[in-house]
Amino acid sequence: MSDINNLRDTDSKSQKASKPFILLLACVFGFLGTIPTLLLSTTEVAHMEGKWYINFLLIISFLTWLSLLAIWKMKKLGIFAYFIFTITLYIVLFRFSILSNNFGTIISSITIILLVFSFRETKW
Numbered sequence: 001m002s003d004i005n006n007l008r009d010t011d012s013k014s015q016k017a018s019k020p021f022i023l024l025l026a027c028v029f030g031f032l033g034t035i036p037t038l039l040l041s042t043t044e045v046a047h048m049e050g051k052w053y054i055n056f057l058l059i060i061s062f063l064t065w066l067s068l069l070a071i072w073k074m075k076k077l078g079i080f081a082y083f084i085f086t087i088t089l090y091i092v093l094f095r096f097s098i099l100s101n102n103f104g105t106i107i108s109s110i111t112i113i114l115l116v117f118s119f120r121e122t123k124w
Helices: 002-017 021-040 044-049 051-072 076-095 103-121
Strands: none
Touching (some): 021 051, 021 076, 021 103, 044 051
16 A cells, blocks of 8 residues: 555656646746846836836846746746736836837747646646
């Protein structure tokens, strides 16, 4: 009986330990997607908007990294947090007509699509 329990424990550990490649890809794209946001905080446009905007960009980037770390640890909340932070960022960027480079938007969209597919494929 204990052999069966040990076998089940090792099977569940191996399932949890193996992260799908699509999840790795999504996290890498997500981390790369925060780079344009961080670079945006150093531009002249950001300084013209005010200090609140620079702080907003830095905080949203930090929260995005935290949500990506949660995704890396295969927490469902990380996906929802990443989605909320990304949408919030782009709403503010569109509101103030600051979004001039669509590179970050494309990377974030690819990341969200990859996360949705990995969410469907794996048991979180």
